Amino acid sequence: MKNQIHAWRPIAPLRTFVLVLVLTFAAEGTIMLMLPFLPPWATTRQVQGLIDATILTLIMAPVIWWLVVKPLRHLAEYRGELLHGFLQAQEEERSRIARDLHDEIGQQLTALLVGLGTVEAAPDLPSAQRLARDLRQVGATAHQEVRRLASGLRPGVLEELGLIAAVERLCEDFEVFHGVPVRLEASATVSGSLSLPAETSLYRILQESLTNIARHAQAKSVEVKLARVGDMVELSVVDDGRGLPADTNQALARSSVGLGLKSIRERAEMLRGDCIIRSADSGGTMIQVTIPLSESV
Incomplete structure (x- = not known):
């Protein structure tokens, strides 16, 4: 399970x-x-x-x-x-x-x-x-x-170039510093659809997700998707690393895990979004955050 x-x-x-x-x-x-x-x-x-x-x-x-x-x-x-x-x-x-x-x-x-x-x-x-x-x-x-x-x-690239460019640069820096290839799929329809605070939160969520992968996952590859689905914006980060410990579900419920996963969940909730953290089909970990556009303007 x-x-x-x-x-x-x-x-x-x-x-x-x-x-x-x-x-x-x-x-x-x-x-x-x-x-x-x-x-x-x-x-x-x-x-x-x-x-x-x-x-x-x-x-x-x-x-x-x-x-x-x-x-x-x-x-x-x-x-x-x-x-x-x-x-x-x-x-x-x-x-x-x-x-x-x-x-x-x-x-x-x-x-x-x-x-x-x-x-x-x-x-x-x-x-x-x-x-x-x-x-x-x-x-x-x-x-x-x-x-x-x-x-x-303060990621100034968000204000200068927008969320898509900031995400691309973040993924490129991750590849350079950690030697783990990142496959990015970012939809252009996301650009201009979010407020700056919402873009900053998504950027920080991705940043924290990649940091957790570098520290704990021992992954060989990472897949990042950023897309607009109807009136929602969805960000997913999937790695092929070690996956979640058996007691992660209970630990998250008790809020006794590290600040990384809690920070991701809390940022999603502040935007009235949904946060799913589970084992991926590849055997690694999947973090999926969905926020409504109505809460981001």
């Missing part, structure tokens, strides 16, 4: 309204049918009203509990979990950026400072020029690291 998880959704308002109407009608009908069997003293208006209110309260109390109170409590708890997850993810992202700044940019700047001191103390012009060329390379490396960090914080 394939491991699979769907994003949690509350009870549909229309379905709840219809169910309450049906139960109310059944309660009132039951009361009316019981009236002819009541003793004469119970046929006064005051007693009938009291009996009506009592029976209706006894019938509707559990209905209100199950259809209103319990979903609201569940929704409040779920909102707290989402908020906690986002705050935790935010703190971890800040820690990662701090480490990158310290380990990469900090070291490059230190090398520049030391190198400038060496240039200042150079005995002749050729020696200073040689040191300056080395420092120029150090500066170029630091510049690339700054661009990489900036791209991680």
Whole structure:
């Protein structure tokens, strides 16, 4: 049996309204049918009203509990979990950026400072020029690291070229850095159909999916599809790696898995979309996110 998880959704308002109407009608009908069997003293208006209110309260109390109170409590708890997850993810992202700044940019700047001191103390012009060329390379490396960090914080390619180009570049970078080929199928009809926040969320979902593949899947190939299906936009990422652990379904339900999969699911839910994470037919993992266009404008 394939491991699979769907994003949690509350009870549909229309379905709840219809169910309450049906139960109310059944309660009132039951009361009316019981009236002819009541003793004469119970046929006064005051007693009938009291009996009506009592029976209706006894019938509707559990209905209100199950259809209103319990979903609201569940929704409040779920909102707290989402908020906690986002705050935790935010703190971890800040820690990662701090480490990158310290380990990469900090070291490059230190090398520049030391190198400038060496240039200042150079005995002749050729020696200073040689040191300056080395420092120029150090500066170029630091510049690339700054661009990489900036791209991680805000993918400017989304604003400049759009979602399709950003996805293509992300897949190309993944192939270059990890040596795993990516087959991309992106429909041009997606361009211009989403708001920038929705495009950013889809971009981050793909980014997180590819990151999980690089860290855990040991995959030999990846297939990415981005298409518009009716009034929905669908993104799917399939790899041929190790697949999901046997307890992934329960772990996702408990929200006890890593922040990667939780982040994907939470981003989909924020757009009122559907998120499916399951074992793929190829033996790897499939992540499929579908969001409605009506929620993305």
